Amino acid sequence: MNTSRFISVSLALLATALPASFAAQSATSAPAPQWEHTGWGGGGWFWATAYHPTKSGTIYIGLDVGGVAKTTDHGLTWKIVNNGLTNYAAYSLAVDRKNPETVYVATEDGLHKSTDGAATWKLLPSTRRAELRITGERNHSVRSIAVDPTDGNILYAATPGGKIYKSTDTGETWSVVFEKKSPGTAAPAPFHAVAVSAKNPALVVAATDDSGLVLSEDAGRTWRELDTPKKASSAMFAETDSSVMFGSFYKDGIWKSTDTGKTWTRLTEGVPANATFREIAVSPANTLDVYAIGSTVLVSNDGGKSWKQSMTLNADLTGNPTRHYNGEEPTTNIVHPMNITFNPTNPKELFISSDWRAAWSGDGGTTWHERERGADISCITDIRFSKGRAYTTAMDEGTLVSEDNGKTWRQLWPLKYLPDTSGHYWRIAVNTIDGVDQIVSAASPWNTPLRRVVFSADGGKTFTDTISGLPDYIPTANTMWGQGHPRALAVDPNDPRIVYLGLDGDATEGKSGGGIFKSEDGGATWKQLPNQPSSRRMYYGLAVDPTDSKRIFWGACAANGGVHRTQDGGKTWERVFDKESYVWNIHVTKEGVIYCGGSQLWRSTDHGTTWSQVGELPAGRSVVGIETDPRDAKTVWISQTTWNASAIGGIYKTSDAGVTWQDITGDIPYSKPQVLRFNPETNELWSGWVGLYKIKQ
Incomplete structure (x- = not known):
């Protein structure tokens, strides 16, 4: 399974100033637009977690691409709490025992602090990656922030840059208290975790990637390496006896010291021979209760002398309807545990x-x-509606349907792990033929080296996957992410049996490449168009003109990027828009008006012959989501994104064909969606990328 779902694109994407037309809208006193969550739980990596120090049911979790979530009912329901975060990659959490509403989250952009139980966040500026690099980072951060249990002013940070920092003013300023220089020009090895003894806060221990555990006995003034395995992932003091320490050491197992780190014993009874370990935790109430997580979940009730495995998970198939790990079984295993925490x-x-x-x-x-x-x-990649049903596709998860307007969801496919169909899903097309929904979706399986289409002719009751007519290899020449993905899908509005698929990747010697493929039987078989646009590097940009089915538009990126048009069903192509070299998406209205999104929004009212910019959108971003109201051609919605984990983005609406724009980002927890779809049956705009949300319009 892929562990990273976002891939950077080389663009300048940091400008945030709003044009005057937006500033005027933002300055009004109207309440911020309120979005409603309409998706399910799960879908990726829950990376970090911490309990509230005094409120029994309150837990925080850090999401690998989605920020922070909070529950107040022991995890039964959660809410994303990202107000003020500058970055959505949340890899470590810490709470302040002395000031229980104070929470810290280490993101890829730096350390954020909340003093109101995660209702709002503030970035501690000096911690940014370009400055001190007090960050949380994937595959480096295990539990990288620690607050002194006896003094909330004092913080320690174990950083991916191989340093330990200390703050005595709740994170406003920092000083280096330990670092290990690497030989020559080698980058310092990362530090993974840090912990402070509750019994004796002068004791601080950190887990390093090449020096094992390092210990300070004077609150960070001096340090010494302990006699442990050299690659450490975490360490912990017993709550009531600071001489008792535990450490986890990846493939080198679990170790214990009873003399404040002077000597160590490896704990092996009941530990699987090939297990690896990421974090160790000791009960604050009973030193004998110890937990170790990594490739498994182990529990010891005798201080580590013996261990037993406990990783069977009773699945919530309503709250998380996806089926990859367990199919229809009511139980599965806890997979890749990252953090473990106790209710104090x-x-x-x-x-x-x-x-x-x-x-x-x-x-x-x-x-x-x-x-x-x-x-x-x-990571929602598309949304479609059909007669009271909502359909979505998602990276990693597949194709799902809701029959109650997003309250609950049901997996259509895959229904269990299948090498041919489990993986990333992109666009989806839904058309009603003879009263039955015909569904087509495109996939990049994780573990099969061929892209494919999955389709159903009976409303999702059964499904078939096909590679008929598609490339027998994965194109890599001139692709967006290093290899071709079938991210674009367009149906002929005048004949729903005709479907076009876009797969990026140029032809090479002896290989036909990607490009545009056509199906005339609803997705069962495909044929590559004999002629292709001059660039096949694309994202979502593929659309058929409802006023002339032979007129097809293709959005290309980088060299020869822009909009390409055919007016003869693909026999010949011409580049009709070159004002921007990256065109992320194309949308054509029922009247034949064309919109394309680059760094700005562009419109053509003459079938692509001439183009004009639609207003002046915030600079330094990419327009990916584009939607229009089928009942009112002047109403357009767009979303802007940046191609990293930053929180820079927005959702905008015009009701006068782009003369003025309203910022409707409001309180949506993820501010830069890539998919916008309007449902005229409910007058709701749906938003998708990280998470699924909707708002009345």
């Missing part, structure tokens, strides 16, 4: 952040229950 008011209650499904236990880890409803990190 009831240490028998634990929570594990992990891949796909988060886990809660109320009995000390004997049984585990999936709990992440509302903690949505699904």
